[in-house]
Amino acid sequence: MPDPVILWFRRDLRLADQPALAAACQDGPVIPVYILDDDAPKHHAMGGASRWWLHHSLESLAADLKDKGSRLILRRGKSAEVLAKLAKETGAARVHCIRHWEPWWRNAERAVAKDLELYCHDGNYLARPGSVTTGAGKPFRIYTPFWRALKQHMPPADPLQRPRDIPALSKWPASDQLADWALLPSKPDWAKGFADWQPGEDGAHKRLDAFIRHAGKYDEERNFPSIEGSSRLSPHLHFGEISGAQAWHKTADAGGSVETFLSELGWRDYAQNVILQFPAYATENARDNFDKLPWRTGKAAKDDLKAWQQGRTGYPIVDAGMRQLWQTGWMHNRVRMITASFLIKHLLIDWREGERWFWDCLVDADYGSNAVNWQWTAGSGVDSNMFVRIMAPLTQSEKFDAADYIREWVPELKDLKDAAIHDPDEAGCRPRAYPPKIIGHREARERALEAAKKTK
Template sequence: MSRPSIVWVRDDLRIADNPALSAAVARDEPVIALFVLDEQSPGIRPLGGAARWWLHRSLQSLAARLSEHGGVLVLRRGRAADVVPALVAESGAGAVFWNRRYGEPERTIDAALKTGLRADGLDVQSFAANLLFEPWTVQTGQGTPFQVFTPFWRACLQAPAPRLPLPGPAVIRGPGRAPASEDLASWGLLPTGPDWSGGLAETWEPGEPAARARLRDFLREDLAGYDRARDEPAAGVTSGLSPRLRWGEVSPFTVWHETLQGDAEPGRFLTELGWREFAWHTLFHFPALARQNLRPAFDAFPWPPLDPGHLRAWQRGRTGIPLVDAGMRELWRTGTMHNRVRMVTASFLVKNLLIDWRRGEEWFWDTLVDADAASNPFNWQWVAGSGADAAPYFRVFNPELQAQKFDPDGRYVGQWAPEYRGQHADTAGPIVDLRASRAAALDAYEYVKRAGR
């Protein structure tokens, strides 16, 4: 009697270069792909609204891809510690495979499941699929985690080269009778009352086929100009791969090797993959990254009482600062924002409005389609000056100078905040004075320095 294999998919919503799926297919037994919407396990952070929209569409795409190859996707909702063993018992599975996760709550769940299922006689294996370099494999000479990017990435590049991506299976043998699957629509991942996702749908097509097409287009059309124009928000040369990598619609191994095999020089592009690796390295060793300052000295930072009006103005793109407002409106409309503008908008919140970086991290978590548990808080702490390899607190991005340098003709601002066009724009003034607020931020930074002595 055949005993099917369960492939528990998580942030790896693809068929190609999916080691867990390949291992299951190699057993020559029926394969059941399972996705668990776990919003109940301790420590699991509920997805933000934009991420939930993306997940719905990506699961639709994955189900279609699996079906084309003969497989099936089963959807279940609940605590993974309950759902996975229940499906094992229901299906009579003999093996469970998954690709590794690196957040502390997820690792705790996975380790307990692996121990329990193996005790029941199952073949349970996990694989490296979503990071080029697993966090525990890269250490300083003293055996400690890195806290500065350049030596971290140098150590990665001196390690064995990332493995080649695996081909997707041509045929996935599904079970004769598939287990019952919950209705994706019943999960309520898509927004209603109102449906604010129109801009996301115009901007993105989630799923593995679109991810692979975007990678090919970027390497063919945009990589050659990436180093020159990557900081210009109107240039349109960014890869657009961050949500694809966040949801695992394409693997970093595929991106790495196809970039190296292409005609254009990779330049700084692969270093951006390295920054993503560094974020996960940091989260693995500092699980409280979204809640606590990585640098304890910043616990003494004298945040003033929250001004709700200032926070709302920032969230809605109504600060009176053209580049900041353009970026925040792009975020709300499309679920993404150019990386240079992300730094500017984050710096403005923390260092001009003196609002705790955790407020900004929460907003980005809810509105970014590519927000993940590592990169989102890691980048906020970098801007705030409280994190790994942090920008010094006295480095305050002046949004007016940033606009002059990277959007000199106003194309980006004109697209997203058109009321600022022209010399006689009819707008209210900035909600804070940039010079005075910068001085207040520097005073606060000096307070942190004195408190740490």
């Protein structure tokens, strides 16, 4: 019998279109392992919402492996040390994995390769990050030319099918118990509103099948939070319960404006290319002049940050988004832009505070996408909106017909008419239970423009 091989799972928790699994099955008995490594990412260890998702996704993966006569081994610690120990226990010398691009995972892969034969496979993105380059062979920094170039490589290869069999060991190594990792909140259980999610590979495909029915209207519906025209695939894609290639092939022929959805898959690839070039993108301004921007600090700023986090700013569309985030671990994409812009430009609070809050609260918290989106909004990114373009949340709310969305997440305003609900202060009908505006739009705009002069 050949020596066993280790299959190292991370953000690729699926059996279909899993090239590392396919290669491991050709090598010998497979030892699937997931390592809870909180040491490697340091300040970007998974947040609370992601840990909730991970618990349920690992449950689903373990059940799928069991159906194939295999098991999921759970270990905790530094990845290189855990894998070396597992290899010594089992006699394995080779490790297969899907390549990851977060800086801590790249470091971990190098550490693993010092002691074991490490085979990294591509499979989480439409094209390998770094492989789509300019005519001069340099990596792209701007999204639009990147997307044009990426499309020349599309469609991606046909997804791999699930293996018929996964060669198993006759004697399995010890495994942690998932419950002992305490990934789920208990005191209090703040995740009760997460019940509509179904983490895992099966849940990912159900979500994709539901989206396909209206994928052709994506561009027309995605900006209206009351309609919910987005795919809601982001956490499934982040945890690798479904691959970008699978999502592409199932939706590409939907017609209509599905091209816009495909470009969003391309944005995921773009974000990975950015963090490949700038590993510290979540903590450092890409434009040095933004280091001069006088962000607000002190007690007043901390109080405003807390009000933003709790959805108590007096701007209904902002508060609805922040409450949706807290209660469900997710926020509508258009509203993400509005709430991020509000924190940065209305409250003049450092974008990194928002990045950290989203990192902890989002079930789809992705290092590349989260950092790129926040720096795009702040104007500090290599490709970004200009800081002086200040989004007007009240106008956005009315333009994108967010009345029913506000009623759902800000029940204090549920009895207001559409004409008043976007700005109850201005309409003169703000209920006592709902706070007044934390700052006026004109005042906030003037303050932000004055601060922007410091970056010149």
